Amino acid sequence: MKYTTYLTLGMLAAMAACGSNEDSLEGKKAELAGLREELVSKKEEIRALEQEILKIDPDAFNASGNRLNVATLPVNPTEFQHKIDIRGEVQSRKNVMLSGEMMGRLLEIHAYEGARVKKGQLLMHLDAEQLENSIAEVKTSLEFAEKMYTKRKSLWDKNVGSEVQYLEAKNNFESLQRKLATLNSQLDMAYIKAPFSGQVDQVLAKTGEIVQPGMPLMRLTGNSDMYITAEVSERYLGKFHRGDEVTVNFPSLDKSLTSTISSVGQVINKNNRTFSLEVKLKEMDELMKPNLLAVIEATDYTNDSAVVVPTKLIQKDNEGHFVFIVGKDEGKEVAKKARVELGKTFRGQTEIATGLETGDVLITEGYRDAAENTILSIIRPTADSGE
Structure with a gap:
């Protein structure tokens, strides 16, 4: 009888403890959310106060050495390519049905x-x-x-x-x-x-x-005369030409190879609004079979002299997209917002249509903490694209 009583009391205590832990966890989550909101609010207040102080005393932060440490990258025209993936299949001209x-x-x-x-x-x-x-x-x-x-x-x-x-x-x-x-x-x-x-x-x-x-x-069947065929949306008409270089990936074989487009279809399929694309298979493999899945990576856009920035540097506010660049204010290096119009994006790089010019210097590290006219301390220039 005593054992049963102790067991019942133990179970009740465990249930109470579990309930207490759950309440405590939810309370901690709510407290954390509140602190995060408060941090964002305080951060904005700090930036606003800094701007007000700098207007009154431009050297207020210089005396204490309180500058924003940043890394930079100069803007230079470069080649930019945008590519798309096209799903295709391996076909063979030596895949025939012999008949009587x-x-x-x-x-x-x-x-x-x-x-x-x-x-x-x-x-x-x-x-x-x-x-x-x-x-x-x-x-x-x-x-x-x-x-x-x-x-x-x-x-x-x-x-x-x-x-x-x-x-x-x-x-x-x-x-x-x-x-x-x-x-x-x-x-x-x-x-x-x-x-x-x-x-x-x-x-x-x-x-x-x-x-x-x-x-x-x-x-x-024979694998000595194979090729890849794919159907491409009509929105890409004029983007691909015979002889264009492409990369072909075979997901099932975990293999890739470089080839060229051998032909571009001249007729639009009225059922799915596509045209055909054929790619040579220069390299043969015993594992390549007719109807094997292939993914063609083809270039649909090229700009030989584009302004390109790492996509992660682009921010957005109520007025649109912007990046921080290094500006001058009374001989000091400060952060400036450069309003930009975006072009195409591919593999972490974004083409800038307008808003940046050759010679501008991007802030590639510390840009998250920057604000308009924040005084900067350039710790090092960035040698690459910042990825």
Whole structure:
């Protein structure tokens, strides 16, 4: 009985402690939020007081050495490129479905899925017994017709015999030659061979099956003539040209390569308002397969002489975007707001359309603590872009 009582009291105490901890946590969060708001408010008050003091006594902070330490970066024109990612797929011009060209029974399949074959290698053959018999018959007739034509020609050359007999013999001989050639062409259709070196991807026909003309029999693929095709929104018309360099990424292979655009489509797809883009695949890989996902990184905008700043330096207030630059006030270096109009942004760099000129000096460190006319102490210039 005593044990039960102690257990109950313990559980009640634990619950009370948990409730107390939760209340304490929420209280601390609320207190922290309040302090943060107060800090922001105080910071603004401090800046306002500093500005008022500087108007009355410009050297008020110089005596104590209370200047804002900053790093700087001079503004110089540079090349700026904006790129977009285009989703595409690997395609192959050697990805074909072999079909039957004549009717016949499939006698034997010589290569199955996964088999590597060479150009001209026999893959399947159909029953061609009737054709073979017809060819043998025509050959026999041709031998006789050739002998008759040879004799008639010999006599005709000696002006013996009639011209009609000579022409009949010649016509019969040549007709049988053409018939034999036709039968041999038909016989070739019974032997299905590889049109190029590659790999058998799929076999659809079965031994003993009756094959009809046009019936799919086997898929053959090769990776020696691959390319990438993609569909691009019509908003980018005129942005890409044949020969433009692009970077191609293969997410599944964790691989990238550099290539060029080989063709740009001239027709807009009315269903999705896109045009086609084709990229060469200069490097071949055994793992590259038709329909493999590829991401093309292509340049849609270039400015050879652009004013570019690190995006993180750009701030915004009620009047718009601005950056802090180093200005002069009665011989002192002070922070000045430069109002800017933004261009394109790419990989942490932003093009400035207006508002900055060559020779301006950006504040790259300490800009978060700067205000208009804050006296500066330049600790070091920034050598790079500030990223």
